[in-house]
Amino acid sequence: MSERKLEISVRGLRKAFGDNKVLNGINFDLFDGEKVVVLGPSGSGKSTFLRCINRLEEPSEGEIFFEDTLIDDKNIQEMRMEIGMVFQHFNLINNLTVMENLTLAPVKLHKFSADEAEAKARKLLKHIGLVGKADAFPASLSGGQKQRVAIIRALMMEPKVLLFDEPTSALDPESIGDVLSLIHEVVEGGMTTMIVTHEMNFAREIASRVVFIDKGRIIEEGTPSQFFTHPKTPRVKEFLEKVL
Numbered sequence: 529m530s531e532r533k534l535e536i537s538v539r540g541l542r543k544a545f546g547d548n549k550v551l552n553g554i555n556f557d558l559f560d561g562e563k564v565v566v567l568g569p570s571g572s573g574k575s576t577f578l579r580c581i582n583r584l585e586e587p588s589e590g591e592i593f594f595e596d597t598l599i600d601d602k603n604i605q606e607m608r609m610e611i612g613m614v615f616q617h618f619n620l621i622n623n624l625t626v627m628e629n630l631t632l633a634p635v636k637l638h639k640f641s642a643d644e645a646e647a648k649a650r651k652l653l654k655h656i657g658l659v660g661k662a663d664a665f666p667a668s669l670s671g672g673q674k675q676r677v678a679i680i681r682a683l684m685m686e687p688k689v690l691l692f693d694e695p696t697s698a699l700d701p702e703s704i705g706d707v708l709s710l711i712h713e714v715v716e717g718g719m720t721t722m723i724v725t726h727e728m729n730f731a732r733e734i735a736s737r738v739v740f741i742d743k744g745r746i747i748e749e750g751t752p753s754q755f756f757t758h759p760k761t762p763r764v765k766e767f768l769e770k771v772l
């Protein structure tokens with residue numbers, strides 16, 4: 529068997545907001561091609577965990593590596609080109625058009641020339657059926673359209689890893705399916721992924737590994753079939769009884 533390439537390695541990650549100890553020593557490895565679903569109760573630290581990885585939050589303690597590079601304040605811009613993120617509330621820039629949202633970062637960070645970026649953006653927009661919205665502003669899009677644009681915006685940078693934080697939680701039921709099928713396609717295409725979601729069927733379908741966080745610690749992990757059918761800890765059993 530060939531050696532799996534380590535994409536992200538998290539060592540002793542702790543994060544406190546004042547007295548609130550949110551992450552309490554997380555050790556975690558993400559290998560190339562893995563699709564890790566992160567589950568856990570509300571407030572357990574799932575978003576904080578993802579946000580620490582691309583330094584939207586500054587860890588209180590611990591180290592996070594991308595491949596062999598320690599992520600720090602100096603290289604974070606470069607690291608964010610490799611580690612993309614998709615948020616619950618899309619985070620599109622409202623006073624820029626869809627096209628401008630898609631091309632801004634890749635051009636600014638010299639990933640592509642303006643022409644190349646625009647051509648790539650058009651191709652991706654066409655793929656998701658929204659090429660007609662290139663000159664529209666985000667406010668004129670539905671939630672599902674905004675999120676699909678946010679996903680292709682992340683893909684514009686051709687990241688090695690994509691982090692999703694509850695990408696469908698803010699959507700109406702009808703849009704959820706469209707967004708999940710786009711994510712499905714992206715991960716099936718081989719993208720190394722971490723995803724926080726409350727969509728249990730989807731989690732089960734796409735995960736190569738499930739990680740369960742409780743009170744800022746990973747308390748259980750396994751393949752989806754182990755995790756969902758033979759949970760080991762009472763905490764996970766209780767969680768699954770509520771959500772399934």
Ligand SMILES: Nc1ncnc2c1ncn2[C@@H]1O[C@H](COP(=O)(O)OP(=O)(O)OP(=O)(O)O)[C@@H](O)[C@H]1O
Pocket residue numbers: 545548550568569570571572573574575576577
């Ligand atoms: N920027 C912040 N400042 C202060 N406290 C924060 C901040 N971000 C998160 N917290 C606190 O950290 C804890 C964990 O929050 P986090 O958003 O990581 O949980 P979560 O597992 O993602 O929950 P949910 O499922 O509801 O999204 C909560 O107590 C929250 O109030």
Ligand SMILES: [Mg+2]
Pocket residue numbers: 574575576693694
């Ligand atoms: Mg969250």
